[in-house]
Amino acid sequence: SQQGEEDPQALSIQEGENATMNCSYKTSINNLQWYRQNSGRGLVHLILIRSNEREKHSGRLRVTLDTSKKSSSLLITASRAADTASYFCATLTSQVVSARQLTFGSGTQLTVLP
């Protein structure tokens, strides 16, 4: 079963607006990561937040993590048409290397209209 679920499934905004995507997960985690996937391409890592962190920034990206609610959000500020892509959250569970797995949610399709 999937660990993470993104919300909304699809989001359409105008260029310049902010985009917020949410992710909920089920079990305790070591870290939570966000990836972007452009149409027909592989996934590209955006940002990683550790379980003991609450907020992290990278350029126009802001990620928050609430371990008590088992949820995370990704905020993209001042969106651009080039931000159009699918965004996935992924959780890393288990300290044991042999059992470590990166589990993905179903993704949010973001469309930024020019």
Add this chain to the structure above:
Amino acid sequence: NAGVTQTPKFQVLKTGQSMTLQCAQDMNHEYMSWYRQDPGMGLRLIHYSVGAGITDQGEVPNGYNVSRSTTEDFPLRLLSAAPSQTSVYFCASSYRDKLNTEAFFGQGTRLTVV
């Protein structure tokens, strides 16, 4: 740097045929994994490996075999293809002993089983 290279990019198989999806990485990553991506399902883990000679099953391993004879290569074998295996397959790699590290993905193999 090449990163993670998957071949082929596209493949059509007939039901019952076998084939091997190739994955190679040049980053000396110990951890490698295979995912399949289906519409609305996100990425699901098929098999993973924490080093040469060591493999384990993920969430959806049935119908797939893997082996890891070298650090660089992690092929995925379909022994008898079924239409349910029509999907996009992604290979990923990362450092095994670094907990808070990103995964690098290949560009994917789009497989159709008719």
